[in-house]
Amino acid sequence: MVWDVAIVGGGSAGLSAGAILAKDGFKTLVLEEKLRVGGRGNSFEYKKGYIVDFGIHALRLADEGAAAKVFDRIGEKLEIVEPEIQKLYYKEEWTDLPxxxxxxxxTPIFSQEDREELGPALTQMLTLKPEEYWNTPVSEWAEKNVKSKNLKWFLQDLLTKLLLVAADMKVTSTGELFDLVQIFVKTGKGVGYAVGGWKTILDRLTETIEASGEVRVGTKAEKIIVKNNEVKRVITKEEAIEANKVIAAFPVQKLFDLVDEKNFSKEFVKKSKSTLPSMGISIDYGFSKKVSDFHSFMCADPWMTATFTSNIDPSVAPAGEQLLTVFSVQPPSVIKNLETAKKELRKIEDTIYTMFPEAKGNVKWMRPMILDIVDGAALTITQSRDKRADVKTTVKGLYLVGDTCNGEGAGGDIAFNSARRCADMISKSS
Ligand SMILES: Cc1cc2nc3c(=O)[nH]c(=O)nc-3n(C[C@H](O)[C@H](O)[C@H](O)COP(=O)(O)OP(=O)(O)OC[C@H]3O[C@@H](n4cnc5c(N)ncnc54)[C@H](O)[C@@H]3O)c2cc1C
Structure with missing residues (x-):
């Protein structure tokens, strides 16, 4: 048989594109090499009664965000809950997250002088055109426009790190920061969490595809065959799968493992191969009792952001117990040196026990992870917006989706948004 669309990769982007196309009447096949779908957004019952996402998986802009829009597009509503009690641990004191x-x-973290400087800095963020700042590093913009050390810390280490999952302000794009801040302010939305975890998203998208097509797990695509600049088929160990359109739904760095690079321009190949991801440390904890009422918190030093997910959505942990996920964005220099990464991890663990003294004796299980890819493309000045790969390639019938593509937001937003754009493009062209 000939599939209308074959999608290589069953992560958030591949499943989103697949679900929209299946709804639009395309016979759709998704190939996923792992035994379960989700990719970096995988989410499943990790321990009895605990639905654990792969690290914190927040939905920027909550019910107006990118995942919600994919659900709107397939005619469904994604149930999302928003955190309320959000705290900051700063200089060994708890305060509200400002x-x-x-x-x-x-906020007590600002002096009167800080407040006086904050107004003009925020005005700039909200009124300047992001497209004029794609190439400006956040550190350069902050240096030019803010004198207070404290305020520089807030704008870079709190706001930018949190929103863009960015480790190094000397390369992070001010345009990407302005764009996200402006969307947040315009919608008046914060972040949200899918009820039942990211698993709900994956399950519903999979079911939608399987109503008319197939999601085949444990099946690795070995090659995507292109002839005369047109995509022909996908090769797995077992078979040659014929398809009219093929979507590569995995980070672009790996594209040329499957498609011969001679089909693309040298510049595209070089840029794609050298795309740098963001990196970090993630720890999930299952506590045998409730150790905090907070919904989420940030700690300034060592830098971490965290969510007591089960305080926001009790369905993700057994009654009376608690799920906490902590994430710390880190530069490659830390992650690529195992000893340094482990040292950071221990610092984070120790600080958790200092912040929540009851945590230490009540750890039922924990999952520490040192991650050399978090978001597929760090939002840097050389990888900002349309410097990233387009959804449509120069090969006829071959498309790209995922968080290394050109698109709004960061991480998962880009995965969902690129998938929606790709599916719309295919739908309209057929
Ligand atoms: C710890 C952590 C925390 C995060 N937190 C957030 C967050 O709070 N909010 C947010 O929006 N984003 C977050 N992200 C980012 C988010 O997870 C990713 O942006 C998103 O999951 C990317 O989806 P994707 O489909 O583009 O790629 P992936 O999830 O990488 O999916 C690609 C899939 O393709 C499969 N595949 C690859 N090659 C083949 C092949 N040859 N054949 C078959 N299958 C193949 C892979 O197994 C994988 O399942 C986080 C990521 C991590 C790691």
Whole structure:
């Protein structure tokens, strides 16, 4: 048989594109090499009664965000809950996380001088055109426009690291920062979590595809065959799969393992292969009792952001127990040196026990991870917006989706948004 669309990769992007296309009447096959779908967004019952996402998996802009829009597109509503009690651990004290106008004007972390400087800096963020700042490093913009050391810390280490999952302000794109801040302010939304975890998203998308097509796990695509600049088929160990269109739904760095690079321009090949991801440390904890009422928190030193997911959505942990996920974005210099990475990890663990004294004696299980890929493309000045790969390739019938593509937001947003754009493109062209 000939499939209308074959999708290589059953992560958030591949499943989203597949679900939309299946809904639009395309006979769709998704190939996933692992035994379960989800990729970097995998989510499953990790321990009895615990639905654990792969690290924190928050949905930027909550019910107005990219995942919600994919669900709208397939005619469904994604149930999302938003955290309320959000705290900051700063200089060994707890305070409210200053991310609303109200909290910004009352936070004890700012002096009067900080507040006076904050107004003009925020005005710039909200009014300047992001497209004029794609190539400006955040550190350069902050240096030019802010004198206070404290405020520089807030704008870079709190806001930018948190929103863009960025480790190094000397290369992070100010345009990407402005764009996200402007969308947050325009929608008035924060972040949200899918009820039942990211698993709900994966399950529903898979079911939608399987109503008319197939999601085949444990099947690695070995090659994508292109002839006369047109995509022909996908080769697995078992068979040659004929398809009219093929979507490569995995990080672009790996594209040329499957498709001969002679089909693309030298510049595209070089840029794609050298795309740098963001990196970090993630720890999930299952606690045998409730150790905090917080929904989420940030710690300034060592830098971490964390979510007591089961305080926001009790369905993800057994009653009376607690699920905490902690994430710390890190530069390659830390992650690529195992000893240094482990040292950071231990610092984070120790700080968790200092912040929540009851945590230490009540760890039922934990999952520490040192990750050399978090978001597929770090939002740097050389990888900002349309410097990333387009959804449509120069090969007829071959498309790319995923978080290394050109698209709005960061990480998962880009995966969902690129998938929606790709599916719309295929739908309209057929
Ligand atoms: C710890 C962590 C925390 C994160 N937190 C957030 C967050 O809070 N919010 C957010 O929006 N994003 C977050 N992200 C990023 C988010 O997970 C990714 O942006 C998103 O999952 C990318 O989806 P994708 O489909 O583009 O790629 P992937 O998830 O990488 O999916 C690609 C899939 O393709 C499969 N594959 C690859 N090659 C082949 C082949 N040859 N044949 C068959 N299958 C193949 C892989 O197995 C994989 O399943 C986080 C990521 C991590 C790691």
């Amino acid at each position: 991310l609303s106008v109200n909290k910004l004007s009352t």
